[in-house]
Amino acid sequence: MSLFYFICPDSHLPWSSSHRSSSNSTRGSDAVTFFIIQGLTSLGEKQIILFVILLLGYIIILGGNSMIIFVTLTDPKLSSPMYFFLSNLSFVDMSYTTTTIPKMLSSLLSDVTTISVPGCFIQMFFFVQLSxxxxxxxxxxxxxxxVAICNPLxxxxxxxxxxxxxxxAGAWGFSTFCTxxxxxxxxxxxxxxxxxxxxGWCDPSSVRQLACADTSVDNIVSLSFVLVGLLNTGVLILTSYFLIGVSVLRMGVAQRLKAFKTCATHLTxxxxxxxxxxxxYISYRVGNFSPEDRNIVGLGNTVLSPFxxxxxxSLRNKELRDSIKRTLSRFRSAAVFPKKDINILTKNCN
Structure with missing residues (x-):
């Protein structure tokens, strides 16, 4: 509680349930104590279909990214920096989806889903920061x-x-600065x-619309930091691949193909x-999009990349694919050999 007051001492938001009014969920007559997550509750019977699809997608996200983290940590053949960064990306993808999908699954099963005001802003921060x-x-x-292609030595x-x-650490620090x-x-x-x-979650734009004050400055600041986060990373990625392209033009055909295979997965x-x-961001700034359409677009953005x-x-990287196969083979062997040992002990006893 004291942390919230330290960050924003003049805020009129209540942080204790003891402040709730029994009539309209506010402290006294003005401040809300929780938000209602509407999400995709207007879909009616289609909510169950979306729930099943989203649940299966979430299971695949957790399983696939966990497998990548496991094999990169346990397989000595995947000790290069590329796989270290890939395992970190998988961890971020898992955390990113976990900030929102469980709450969305809950909202699809219940008529009303609520979240406390502090919980809403914590979710908001980590959702944007992890992105x-x-x-x-x-x-x-x-x-x-x-570095691998242009300065291999x-x-x-x-x-x-x-x-x-x-x-x-720089990636985490930069994202915190932008969020x-x-x-x-x-x-x-x-x-x-x-x-x-x-x-379906505490989206910054959706929450700001509920404020009882002018949020024009907030919108400008938020958009500015979004552009800083997206444009800076985008420009650096384009610059890296421009330099790679210049270097590749000086290579032979075989080296070009190898460089292309190395970069194709990341580019995708x-x-x-x-x-x-x-x-x-286009859906939020084009008036033709309905709230339901924006929710679906936002849901797709949340799930698509981590999925x-x-x-x-796994499909385009042979080393990673082979490592996953070896790991699965070890699991199968561990499941089969104990059974054989039990059969042998049973025969010896007889």
Whole structure:
């Protein structure tokens, strides 16, 4: 409680359930104590279908990304920096979807889903922060490919373990810098009117619309930091691949094919990630999109990249694919051999 007051001492938001009014869920007559997550509750009978699809997608996201993390940590053949960054990306993808999907699944099964005001802003912060972190890691992976292709002789001396950790820490620090100011500004607004969030989670734009004050400055600050996060990472990725392209033009045909195979997977993931995010921001600024359409577009952006990334890397990366096969074979062997040992002991006893 004291932390919230420290961040925003003048806020009129209540943080204790003891302040709730029994008539309209507000403290006294003005401040809301929780938000209602509307999400996709207007779909009617289609909600069950969407629930099943979303649940299966979430299970695949957790399973696929967990497998990538496990094999990169346990297989010595996947000890290169590229797989270290990939395992971090998988962890971020899992965390990113976990901030929203469980709540969305709950809202699809119940008529009314609520979230406390502090919980809403915590969800908002991590949802945006993890999204920017993922793009930061994609930028690091583009730089890693640049060093591997353009400076192969100095690759191991440049991409040391210390440099890898600093790059990952930089991605997390940059995402926090891009997320925290806008979240605090939105958090400090008074909320005294309707408390129904149109999205399936505490989306910043949807929550700001509920504030009982002028949020024009908040909108500008939020958009500015979004552009900083997206444009900076996008420009750095494009710059890395421009330099890679210049270097590849000087190579022979065989080296060009090898370089293309090395970069194709990452380029595919980057294209999907930035295209999905662009659709979200376009949907919020085009009047023809209904709230339901915006919810579906936002849901697609939340699920698409974390869902496809493990599949893309597993299908297009032979080393990773072989490592997953070896891991699954070890699991099968561990399940079969104990049974054989039990049969042998039974025969000996007889």
């Amino acid at each position: 920017v972190t993922a793009r930061g890691i994609l930028t690091i992976m583009a730089f890693d490919r640049y 100095h690759y191991t001396s440049i991409m040391t373990q210390r440099v890898q950790l600093l790059l990952i 925290l100011p806008a979240t605090i500004m939105t958090f400090c607004q008074p909320y005294c009117g309707p408390n129904v969030v149109r999205q 993931v980057v294209t999907i990630s930035y295209t999905a995010t662009s659709f979200v 496809l990334n493990p599949m893309i890397y």
